[in-house]
Amino acid sequence: MNKLVCIDAGHGGYDSGAVGNGIKEKDVVLKVVKRIGRLLGDRGISIMYTRISDIYVGLKERCQIANSLNADLFVSVHINSAASEQASGTETLCYNKNRLAEFIQKHLLSKLKLKDRGIKERKDLAVLNGTLMTAVLCELAFLSNKAEAEFIKTEKFIDLAAEAIVCGICEYFGMEETHKNKNTEDLEMKKNIDVIINGEKGCTGGYFADGKNLFTADFIRQLGFRVTYNPETKEVSFKGKVCADSVK
Numbered sequence: 001m002n003k004l005v006c007i008d009a010g011h012g013g014y015d016s017g018a019v020g021n022g023i024k025e026k027d028v029v030l031k032v033v034k035r036i037g038r039l040l041g042d043r044g045i046s047i048m049y050t051r052i053s054d055i056y057v058g059l060k061e062r063c064q065i066a067n068s069l070n071a072d073l074f075v076s077v078h079i080n081s082a083a084s085e086q087a088s089g090t091e092t093l094c095y096n097k098n099r100l101a102e103f104i105q106k107h108l109l110s111k112l113k114l115k116d117r118g119i120k121e122r123k124d125l126a127v128l129n130g131t132l133m134t135a136v137l138c139e140l141a142f143l144s145n146k147a148e149a150e151f152i153k154t155e156k157f158i159d160l161a162a163e164a165i166v167c168g169i170c171e172y173f174g175m176e177e178t179h180k181n182k183n184t185e186d187l188e189m190k191k192n193i194d195v196i197i198n199g200e201k202g203c204t205g206g207y208f209a210d211g212k213n214l215f216t217a218d219f220i221r222q223l224g225f226r227v228t229y230n231p232e233t234k235e236v237s238f239k240g241k242v243c244a245d246s247v248k
């Protein structure tokens, strides 16, 4: 019954994604994804990231990560951009229309309150056609649009986007949205744990409970980090540098 969601922050490292109006897509989506991870962990849903820092991960590798862990869902987060400053709104992309796309798009619209660009089938996107599970790619808003760019820069935007995606995932799993921190915090199920990655504090959920036998840790190790676990502070630390080979 334990669910595993692979959350994918688009771009990273030398690939900034869309850039404009003082925003880099890769930075915003990483913030949103980390927030999603924390919220899902609070609800007892295990999570797996394709990246948790500013590194480039290949599109094929993103799919492999999700496939090899047999994730139940794959959610990729992006920010849109267009040549026309007028372009605006939220859209959710999927290989075949699915309920996850429907729920996430619905919650994104109700929280972000931007224009509904709809749910679009895209057969050509690597992370949608290379993943074996139900997968979606959310284009939250347009950073090329001045008004939306101002919104994207706010903490409110990060919060609302993450909450919306989490609501969509919970609805897909048939979980009540009221499963909030309050009830789950005391349960043994609580899986969130602080992580320190090259000195930067973050948070993840799922597999760090005992510091051993960790899918996520294995993945991080593959990226060239040394993973250590401190049972007293319950902190997992990653040290080291990403090997160029392993992120190809």
Ligand SMILES: [Zn+2]
Pocket (backbone or CB within 6 Å): 010, 011, 017, 018, 025, 078, 079
């Ligand atoms: Zn993108």
